[in-house]
Amino acid sequence: MSGTNSGLFTTPAMAVIFSAQAHVRHMLTFEAALARAEARAGIIPAEAAAAIAGQCHVERFDVNALYQEAALAGTPVIPLVRMLTERLPENARQFVHSGATSQDAIDTAMVLQMRLGLEQLIDNLLTICERCAELAVQHRHNVMAGRTLLQQALPITFGLKAARWLALAARQVRMLRDCGNHSLCLQFGGAAGTLAALGTAGIRVGELLAEELSLPLPDLPWHAERDRVAAVAAAVGICAGSMAKLAGDIILLSQTEVAEITEAAVPGKGGSSAMVQKRNPVDAVSAIASSRLALAAVPLLFSSLTSEHERAAGGWQAEWVAVPDLFCHAAGAVAHVADAIRGLVVDSARMSANLELGGGLLMAESLTTALAARIGRLNARPLVQQICNHARLAGLSLKQAALTHPQIAGILAAAEIRNALDPAAYLGVSDILIDRALTAYHEIKGATERQ
């Protein structure tokens, strides 16, 4: 993926985890662990296992040649086993890949890669959490417009928005961690899932192999039941999609007409080939692109649930490309959001000023609530409606219209009206929600670190 447009929408670290080289490395890890497990189970000689494990280093393999051959064979394991066998002394050769099938090697390698991939995503999500937690605390009292259907609705604080971003990102940490714990496990079943070539030793070899790889042993081999892969795909996809929520908010808040936040200025970033003034929210935009690319892999991985009999004819093979694509682009989404948030410039004065746009009509609910306490909500609502309409037609602010409205003066004192129209006085439980998000995050962070 490096050196192409794909590189814009992933991270170098994740690209390494899912590189061809890494794929071969992890298949070799499987082969080495298998040999050791079989030696421990007394199925193959210890020296053979040692010889095999001693050759299982990706640096000794011509990865490009391997994949060239794989394109004909239809699987990378056939050339891998051949190449590995050729490197061995005569007496160890027959013990390579013993009792296993290519799917065992490919699936387990993929599981090992996914384990690393989830760790990467979690690390980067925690960076986002940390920064969002700071923003939540820092902007706890900075009032801004809450917007529904992209219309100003009610005041909120930027701290609350950041807290919601935090809670969302923190939940992804937990979801990815739980998903890894539940869904990543050894695949080992032999050619048709019975481990027949190992006779009665199959169970014992499986246990030792799981131990060698520090992977949980599943109830059954899962060669043709891909619900675990789909579950990982879903979790990573939801993580990627959640990043688009943050990125989308950033882009919307960065609009020239809103201008409440700006991505940090970095030389060489966010400019335009035509317009010198541009400060494009380039990380957020790349996060959106990355997120969409990641999400495109999810339905494909769900469709692989339909695996025919004991090994799928097409669906499984598509996973070999879709899983790397999913993780790489999800990493791009997380990393770009992390970058966007890292240096985020927040203009709280502009947030405040924007509350006046639309004549401050977003305080209508607050005014209704204040009036309702005196005249009931059924009377208050049409009255405020009338004031809003008047304000709109006369080009007044809600405050002007309310303070001069003949009827309202008999109900609320001017100070009460002013108070009802003060955004900072109408924030409900924002503060408590921020605390909750911080607490939840610290729990998740703690649990993740303990693991």
Place this chain on the structure above:
Amino acid sequence: MSGTNSGLFTTPAMAVIFSAQAHVRHMLTFEAALARAEARAGIIPAEAAAAIAGQCHVERFDVNALYQEAALAGTPVIPLVRMLTERLPENARQFVHSGATSQDAIDTAMVLQMRLGLEQLIDNLLTICERCAELAVQHRHNVMAGRTLLQQALPITFGLKAARWLALAARQVRMLRDCGNHSLCLQFGGAAGTLAALGTAGIRVGELLAEELSLPLPDLPWHAERDRVAAVAAAVGICAGSMAKLAGDIILLSQTEVAEITEAAVPGKGGSSAMVQKRNPVDAVSAIASSRLALAAVPLLFSSLTSEHERAAGGWQAEWVAVPDLFCHAAGAVAHVADAIRGLVVDSARMSANLELGGGLLMAESLTTALAARIGRLNARPLVQQICNHARLAGLSLKQAALTHPQIAGILAAAEIRNALDPAAYLGVSDILIDRALTAYHEIKGATERQ
């Protein structure tokens, strides 16, 4: 969905849970619970709450008129609140929907419907599990061809295949249950997620409301963070996709040329308008169609993760249709698989006979293993390859070719060859895997019943 082609790919029970009527019923449940919670919190008079709750019965509402009005308003809550208010005595009217927003009512109603929907799916999955468990026990020793890439590969037992179906279905039970526990919770945030209209009482009302509805209270309102909905969508989608695995296997095993199983004959089912002889695997086919329809809703629900600011402009609204579609078609997939499996006719003689197709070449690995114990795998493999090729060219079975091969006689005795070519003697750990699947199922079943 009733009375159309959609009805072929859902169940009446799930269609009821996600009917327009049910949607209105659950929004009214929300409004009634809200009134009671606010009365308990001392925010509104107890009599008003009683009056409101007393009118919150869907039978008193013209659901069609409500949705007609909703199409203009853009949300069903505006006509709902209007209609509910009109039914109330003067002094209760102002207390309807107090402090809440339409999203609170719609999202919480959807959560209540999803909770019922998950229960339905779990019930029907347990039916599948039960039948698969029976099949696993009953056919524990019935040998059949294991097939990879749709080619005969190695012998397995039908019991093992059923055990894998069982394990898959049982995992879905656990996944749906866990997902319900983690992801279904109250939505209550008011117009912009601050509960501002309730002043400081917001937190307390939220707690009581959650109690009234027996729903967990989330850390924060989730109006614009839809990861929980996406997680439910993923779990239900994976369940639906898993059903396509079972249905696909059934269709493949039902092929005229394979004929190892047949769906139960039921009058009026599976015939053809043109061909009288047809016994189509109609439930499995409908399960596939249902599964695909369910899966189509998942990417849409993932795309709603990108919710703008404090309420989405389009993505959230699409959920109102996509969530019912997802559950209804997932129910169709589960129910059709349950029906297909319920009366499944298994032809174990044919399973046995099919092992001879392809000249019994699927025993090649077994023969290799037997020879390898004497001459090493590196020598055994080309020898068996040679025998296989000879068998193919000469039109012999593998047994004939092996027994008459000059070289092999010096290595294995005829009885040993016969044993190596006996499918029933090459089943590896099939039996143990069946037991594991049964144990895992009973644990999941127990845990589900305890809940």
Place this chain on the structure above:
Amino acid sequence: MSGTNSGLFTTPAMAVIFSAQAHVRHMLTFEAALARAEARAGIIPAEAAAAIAGQCHVERFDVNALYQEAALAGTPVIPLVRMLTERLPENARQFVHSGATSQDAIDTAMVLQMRLGLEQLIDNLLTICERCAELAVQHRHNVMAGRTLLQQALPITFGLKAARWLALAARQVRMLRDCGNHSLCLQFGGAAGTLAALGTAGIRVGELLAEELSLPLPDLPWHAERDRVAAVAAAVGICAGSMAKLAGDIILLSQTEVAEITEAAVPGKGGSSAMVQKRNPVDAVSAIASSRLALAAVPLLFSSLTSEHERAAGGWQAEWVAVPDLFCHAAGAVAHVADAIRGLVVDSARMSANLELGGGLLMAESLTTALAARIGRLNARPLVQQICNHARLAGLSLKQAALTHPQIAGILAAAEIRNALDPAAYLGVSDILIDRALTAYHEIKGATERQ
């Protein structure tokens, strides 16, 4: 779909075209036409054909009962043929559905429904075109900010934006029309695509049947080659997706902070259950939701391309639901955009005012161009960059910064600077492009009307 949330995201007219009733009506149309064609070909008696055609009226059928039976049979044609046969005199009964298979009736009915559906979409698209054409002419000279990555970039006119909407909608008219012409044709192949039951008369009956239904006759039956259905799905999906472009622009321009356009105020539309001041762009939002729901059906219909052998086991059946969903929601998208655009209130003063936001920096490219003519672009670009940065830091507008910049005065006169910073003087070929869009539209409109 009526009386549920689905009704919010379709049109009554399209819901009628794809209702269960309509499906049965069109299958009966097929059966009547088949009987007439077979009579004309001398295969069945003319009186039998007349008797059959005489009963082919949907009003005489219990559609609900039919679909109930269909759920068991796995196809609506089996009960349809049974019910139709029962209504006939003894001597006509055997000639019902003669030589055809259920897929012939279902596919051809679907084609007839799709033909009507395309006409509906085209009609509504032309409404959008007409209104966009008016907007393009009316706002030909109304300058507004062009925005890339949601940042103000360069001035454009609202007329040009409307012209681009027009061109997009007009291209959809042409695409849908062409697609209908290419892809909608008779399906008639009998049980396995050979028309065997009709002996040598199959070709002749097919020709007459196509004539009866005014449908083109394809090269071959297409029971298991669904590329034509996929092509229609693609065209309708692209149409629906294009609507989301228009709706998205409307929502963005309606933001409180942008406020350049507003959907027409209609009583009962666009309010909020909580906030009286809200004027939500409810049609645009519903268009987005409708569009996403329509697009969800497209991948499913593409996956049906993989049809097994002579009739698919699941993929085809899923079309029965996905095609109606696609058309209904696409209609919702088109209609909601038409409604949003119909009464669109355009605030050209605000458009003008918004150009000043961001200090009018969107004129930077224009200034660069003006300077470049004197000092070359390589010198002009960094100079303007410097002025922009100064303007940003000093809180000046670009005009203020440029007019007071020491270096620039030596290059451009003040009037030249003012001219370079006048948005209305930097519109390039906007005007010509508007004319082109109008011309293209009139051609497409003419061609459509001639058809």
Place this chain on the structure above:
Amino acid sequence: MSGTNSGLFTTPAMAVIFSAQAHVRHMLTFEAALARAEARAGIIPAEAAAAIAGQCHVERFDVNALYQEAALAGTPVIPLVRMLTERLPENARQFVHSGATSQDAIDTAMVLQMRLGLEQLIDNLLTICERCAELAVQHRHNVMAGRTLLQQALPITFGLKAARWLALAARQVRMLRDCGNHSLCLQFGGAAGTLAALGTAGIRVGELLAEELSLPLPDLPWHAERDRVAAVAAAVGICAGSMAKLAGDIILLSQTEVAEITEAAVPGKGGSSAMVQKRNPVDAVSAIASSRLALAAVPLLFSSLTSEHERAAGGWQAEWVAVPDLFCHAAGAVAHVADAIRGLVVDSARMSANLELGGGLLMAESLTTALAARIGRLNARPLVQQICNHARLAGLSLKQAALTHPQIAGILAAAEIRNALDPAAYLGVSDILIDRALTAYHEIKGATERQ
């Protein structure tokens, strides 16, 4: 994509067309053509244009460094223009990329790549067509089972099946060709689609630029209206999906239990790491995987239709990866099908023998038709149903059951029964349909060659 699992599911040729190198080459082609067009329009000096064009050779650029910089800049055009400028003499530098925006270069480069990509696909499709045409002729009279819902239904010929494959592939040729003609055109609009930086010369430069690149000039720039890209995506996706139809049929016919066809044996292809006997239909399997990977890109490209204002914030950027992925995997699907079909071994004896499976019940419709001519279809149908049931229960073939049935003897003579049960006598219009497919193919081929 080379050297990874992706390489298994594409072709080297297409990977080259969509390589990073090729992307840069085509962007340089754009820049060179732009300079020449501007020189011809008298906007920039001819020597500058010559200097620019003289440096527009990808070999002179460090593509890896370019993409590294692009990851920060958010677009490859900024480093490209910088690097190109640096290579130029002082006096030419300011004329690089004049009046254009990065989207003009990226989109037009993508169009040029797509044009080459479509040609590639068409070439390979024609190879498939050619081979299918041969198979259709060669196996015109080879009878095999037609199968609906994977059950034997009626006899067809393998020639007819090949003719349907041919017709499907040939339609894709036409669709891709038409789509290329309609949808591939120049993108040239400048920073916001007005070509403002070129003043009044914009239209003329656009015309000359289109001429330079041999690309049609569209009505309007299409920077934010992506229906053309979506249309290409749809056509390529339908092509890829159609390949899965062919591949699926091949896999099903290759099953051990069906064994009617086999992919050609090629050393190193289709083996198993565990089972020596395996002859996996490896090309068909890889075609399925490729097809699914291609189709995954389509919904993403449809979602880019929602482009915000004058340039999308995320959707457009995702195209940079999704379009190459789509074409590369579609090429994989077409090439693998071509390879699978190229050496296809057809076992017509087995086709014939398989007709006897299921007791030859697939002739039931034929027997019904024969009886119907004497006793009417309403009497014939239950009679044949009864005979079929008897055959099933008694383990007889349909022929045995029919010839010994007491009632049937009074209606049809034994020879008539035998004839009615002869698959070769019940092929309907198969032969004519084969001819039609051949004719249609030759027309499409001719039209394509003339182009």
